[in-house]
Amino acid sequence: MHWDMAALSPADRYRLIVNTVTPRPIAWVVTQAPDGTRNCAPHSFFNALSDDPPLVVLGLMAHHARGGDKDTARLIRATGEFTIALVGEADAAAMNLTAADAPPGEDEIAYSGIATTPALHVVPPLIASAPVSFECRTFQIIDASPRSTVVLGEILAIHIADEFLGGDPARPRIDTQAMKLLGRQHGSGHYVRNSDSFEMKRVGWPLPDK
Template identity: 40%
Template structure:
């Protein structure tokens, strides 16, 4: 099967891309509405793209009628947002937050989640989230009906239960984030395994260059 993306519909492009590029981490994005209440919406076009500076990127489509989503409008106005990571404990609440509510609805309250003031920004994080990133807007890229939001991570909150004994890495037994596959199908990271470079190739690599932090973390 070969697909010429210039010859298919937007719906078909979405179906093919999201079916085969996965799993995609889910960000439950918190923002502050103009009226002052909390707004929260799940985004699966999301990832971390840099550690120095610490950068995350959201990809948010406009609504079917072409209007901008509340999350984008709030971020444009305030320049702040929180990325709340999602595990099974809040998976059902995350889905509720994804309903197309009216702008005056507080999704955090509606879903039964607990707002907690952030440290460096004026957007509440979600207490039940295993990990939350306070972010300040770095830039917005408007591209047709898609908006790319680049945010710098200013502060991070992690539940102690999610860390190993040395508090350096996650504990895979207790931190199992969910990710989206296709349509209404999700996956959780409860099956993990290690893949390491062959020892001989590690020696070869060391002889060529001094590995940077990215290489060392793999």
């Protein structure tokens, strides 16, 4: 069976995409308005794109169903700055609270009781409990449609909690599994842990004999 995207509504396209492209990493995005109002929301249309320059991508819903711009897209457009936290299992409940469709201007960090720490290069703060955080500056904004905004962000700095680093401080080993990061799966409210993994050695060329 196949589906032609042009024949489907955006909602039906979304359902097919999120039920097949899994798991998806979660960007817990923090933005801050010029008046100091903070916004925090998780987004799973997210990934890393490049190391030169170091880029991430966010696919954002541009508008509320009830009307008006959604805060993440609006504040990134206004300020050009944001931070991204990766979500560990310990932060799952707080992250879920910030996913609520709160009215514009509501401070999700405050009502969710999330502790923050100042960033080094941008105004929006870092989520203190996150295993990993990125400080980002807007590289490019693509208004794909009235419904969708795509943000390319340049990573200015990466913060990794010391407990997940070991070995040579100049080039530390990163214990990714110990971070217990979460990803999004199919449908609403379904998540996956990264603790169940396996290793398969990458092959070289020429291919080994079978």
